[in-house]
Amino acid sequence: DAGVTQSPTHLIKTRGQQVTLRCSPKSGHDTVSWYQQALGQGPQFIFQYYEEEERQRGNFPDRFSGHQFPNYSSELNVNALLLGDSALYLCASSFKAEQFFGPGTRLTVL
Amino acid sequence: QQQVKQSPQSLIVQKGGISIINCAYENTAFDYFPWYQQFPGKGPALLIAIRPDVSEKKEGRFTISFNKSAKQFSLHIMDSQPGDSATYFCAASMISAAGNKLTFGGGTRVLVKP
Numbered sequence: 178d179a180g181v182t183q184s185p186t187h188l189i190k191t192r193g194q195q196v197t198l199r200c201s202p203k204s205g206h207d208t209v210s211w212y213q214q215a216l217g218q219g220p221q222f223i224f225q226y227y228e229e230e231e232r233q234r235g236n237f238p239d240r241f242s243g244h245q246f247p248n249y250s251s252e253l254n255v256n257a258l259l260l261g262d263s264a265l266y267l268c269a270s271s272f273k274a275e276q277f278f279g280p281g282t283r284l285t286v287l
Numbered sequence: 288q289q290q291v292k293q294s295p296q297s298l299i300v301q302k303g304g305i306s307i308i309n310c311a312y313e314n315t316a317f318d319y320f321p322w323y324q325q326f327p328g329k330g331p332a333l334l335i336a337i338r339p340d341v342s343e344k345k346e347g348r349f350t351i352s353f354n355k356s357a358k359q360f361s362l363h364i365m366d367s368q369p370g371d372s373a374t375y376f377c378a379a380s381m382i383s384a385a386g387n388k389l390t391f392g393g394g395t396r397v398l399v400k401p
Contacts, residue, residue, distance in 0.1 A: 181330075210388065218394070219376050219378075219392055222388040225386045225387075233386030271387070274319050274380070275333060275336065276387070276389060277333060278323075278330035279330050280330045
């Protein structure tokens with residue numbers, strides 16, 4: 178059973194560009210959450226998707242948006258990139274309480 | 288009210304020793320407390336988790352102690368090994384139909400010396 182997978186592994190963008198990150202959950206998981214982890218810090222919750230709807234949202238601007246597909250996979254979109262958006266973006270999938278994380282996408286904004 | 292405070296920021300322990308990491312929370316509505324282990328360049332891996340209806344949970348060399356009245360919980364790593372060298376995060380969530388977002392502590396970098 179494959180765990181949570183994310184793509185791409187690394188990404189380099191310039192300020193003002195837009196980016197899309199992708200996540201496939203563990204088999205049997207129906208909920209996907211996204212987190213941003215700056216270097217040397219704990220992950221910060223961005224939002225959570227369940228039944229193709231955004232169920233919960235953290236303190237992130239509207240530039241951050243997402244989508245969940247019928248097969249439970251998910252995308253994170255970030256518009257108008259800022260230097261401060263450089264971070265490791267983590268996807269976590271869950272069925273009940275336990276959240277399992279993918280390897281992350283390292284985004285660098287120049 | 289959503290903060291989770293973790294200490295120490297880093298610790299060094301000899302092989303075979305005990306590593307102890309502490310976390311404190313403010314929101315009494317939290318009802319799920321997991322610990323994650325993260326290696327450089329990797330995503331966090333779930334180690335062990337506890338609910339507030341028990342005071343201790345043990346899985347192998349890892350033990351969570353939970354003090355509901357003090358709003359504190361801790362991770363003990365027994366017989367620490369060099370392979371345990373990683374960053375450890377405590378987290379907390381309130382599980383409901385509205386979601387179960389995790390609120391993380393700041394992390395503890397553990398170095399186990401051989």
